[in-house]
Amino acid sequence: MATVGFVGLGIMGRPMLRNLLKAGHTVVAYGRNAEKLDACVKEGAQRGASNSDVGARAPMVVTMLPDGPEVEEVVLGAEGILSGSKPGSLIIDMSSINPLVSQKIAAACAAKGVDFLDAPVSGGEPKAIEGTLAIMVGGDEENFRKAEPILKCMGSSVTLTGPVGAGNTTKLANQIMVACNIAAMGEALTLATRCGLNPEVVVNAVKGGLAGSAVLNAKGPMLLARNFKPGFKINLHQKDLRNALETAEANRVCLPITALVQQMISSLVAHGKGDLDHSAIATFVEAASHVEVKVHGA
Amino acid sequence: MATVGFVGLGIMGRPMLRNLLKAGHTVVAYGRNAEKLDACVKEGAQRGASNSDVGARAPMVVTMLPDGPEVEEVVLGAEGILSGSKPGSLIIDMSSINPLVSQKIAAACAAKGVDFLDAPVSGGEPKAIEGTLAIMVGGDEENFRKAEPILKCMGSSVTLTGPVGAGNTTKLANQIMVACNIAAMGEALTLATRCGLNPEVVVNAVKGGLAGSAVLNAKGPMLLARNFKPGFKINLHQKDLRNALETAEANRVCLPITALVQQMISSLVAHGKGDLDHSAIATFVEAASHVEVKVHGA
Secondary structure, eight states, X not given: OOEEEEEOOSTTHHHHHHHHHHTTOXXXXXXXXXXXXXXXXXXTOEEOSSHHHHHHHOSEEEEOOSSHHHHHHHHHSTTSHHHHOOTTOEEEEOSOOOHHHHHHHHHHHHXXXXXXXXXXXESHHHHHHHTOEEEEEESOHHXXXXXXXXXXXXXXXXXXXXXXXXXXXXXXXXXXXXXXXXXXXXXXXXXHHHTTOOHHHHHHHHTTSTTOBHHHHHTHHHHHTTOOOOSSBHHHHHHHHHHHHHHHHHTTOOOHHHHHHHHHHHHHHXXXXXXXXGGGGGHHHHHHHTOOOOOTTO | OOEEEEEOOSTTHHHHHHXXXXXXXXXXXXXXXXXXXXXXXXXXXXXXXXXXXXXXXXXXXXXXXXXXXHHHHHHHSTTSHHHHXXXXXXXXXXXXXXXXXXXXXXXXXHTTTOEEEEOOEESHHHHHHHTOEEEEXXXXXXXXXXHHHHHTTTEEEEEEEESTTHHHHHHHHHHHHHHHHHHHHHHHHHHHHHTTOOHHHHHHHXXXXXXXXXXXXXXXXXXXXXXOOOSSBHHHHHHHHHHHHHHHHHTTOOOHHHHHXXXXXXXXXXXXXXXXXXXXXXXXXXXXXXXXXXXXXX
C-alpha cells in the first residue's frame, strides 16, 4: 500500500479520497476548509499542515481542484506542493483544466525533478462515490504505470491518451460533444413541440436510431420533466468550453458550434441559470423560440 | 392480403416494394423509369400504366419519392394518383418531405374524400432491404390502424407520432440531431488531433460516457478511416435541414445550430462533396482548421 497525498476536498475530491482509504492506502489530506479537513481526518486520513507539507510527506500527490488557476496556485505557489516535493515524486492532477496549463505545470515540476500526470475524470459525483469514474490520463508510460493502481481505486476505466495535456484534451473533446449534443436535442425537441408533437413520443420514436445518444437517454427525460437539479452545473460546462476555445485558438483550430453553444451558455448564465444542470443548455432555444418542451398534458 | 399501389422505384422504394410482395400482398407498381418498372414486374408486381392508374386500382397507395415537389406532382398533378383514387382510399407517403407539404397534400386529398398519412422512414437502404426501417407516422388513429399491417412489412418500428405532418416533423427532429452530432464530433476530434492525440484513442476513451452516441459509434470509425462511401448522402441531409429550417421559420422557431450546420453543408457541397456520406459533415471543421482527423500512423 502506498502513501498518497490529496489536496482538494470538494464534492468530487471527498468521495475519491474515501475510496483511496477504503483500498487501504495511507492518505495525507489537505484543503483550505478546516471543517472538511477535520471530516477527512475523522474518516482515517492523516492531517496535512499545508500543500507544501503534503508534498514533503507523500511521494505521490493527487489534486482535485476547480480550474487551472487553482491548480497553479496549489502546485506551483510559494507554499505549494512542489515546494515540498522530493525529486522523483509524482503529482497527479485530476482536475479538469486547460491542457496548456497542465503542460506549463508539468514543465515547472520537471525542472525540480518531479513527475506530473494530468488525469481528469468524467462521471460526476455519483461515479466518484462508486469509484467508477472514467479517468483520461496524459503523461509518460512509466508514470502512468506508477499511478494506475491508485487511479483504479477511483475509476473503472483508466486510459492513457497521450503525453501530458492529453488527458485534459480528451476531456475537452468529451465536453464539446456533450454540450453540443444537448443543444442539438434542444433544437430538435423545440421544433417538434412547437409543431404540436408530444416530445416524449418523438424521443421514443428516434432514440433507437442514428439520433440516439447518451445525452438523449440521460438528459432528454430531465428536459421533459423540467428537472434541472445538478448533476453537472452549467457554470462548470462554461469553464470547460472556455478552456476548449482557448486551447483551440492557441492551436489554430476553428470550433464554430462550440463557440455558438458557449454563447447560448452565456445567455443562460445572464438569466441566473448557471447553477442548473447542463441539460438546461437545451432551454436556450426554447426561450429564444418562446416555447417550452414538455410532455403533453404535463 | 391487400392490394397496395406503389409509386417511386428508387434505392429505397425497390426493396420496400419487394418486402410487400414477400409478405403476399398484391402490388400495383409505377415509376417513370421503364427499366425499373420492368424489373419490379419481373419480381411479381402488377404493371401500373400511370400514377392515376395506380390510384384507380389500389385502395391503398404507398409513395416513396425524393422530396415534396415530387410528391405534390405524383399525388396532386393532373395525371396524379388522386385523379384516379376512389373516395375512402388511403395514400401513405413514405418520402421525407416538409411536414407543411404533407399537410397541404392531405387537405387536397380530404377534399376528394381520400385519406392521407405521412410515414417517413429512417435506416437507409440496408434496413429497407431487411424490412427493419423505423417508420414515423402522422395521421389519424383509424388510418394508422388500416396502414399498420402494410407498414410492418417494411419496418420493425412503426410509431404514430401525431396528426398529419407529425411523421415528417419527427423525422426532421431526428435529422437535426444526427447532423449536429456529426458536426460536434468533428469539432471534438479535430481539436484532439491538432493537439497531437490519436483520435481513435479519444473515441475509445469517451464513447462509454455521456459523449457516447450512435453517431460516434457508426460515423466515428468512417471519419477515422476516411471512408465516406454513402450510406446517406450529404445532398439528402441538406434537403432535410432545408425542410427543417423552412418548417422552423413558418412556426416561429429559432434553430441556430441547425442553421450553422446547414452552412457547413453548403460549403461541402460547393467543394463537390455532396455525394459523400453525411459522416463527412465532420470534415468542414477539419478543412477550416487545416488538419485531417485520422488514426495515428494511418
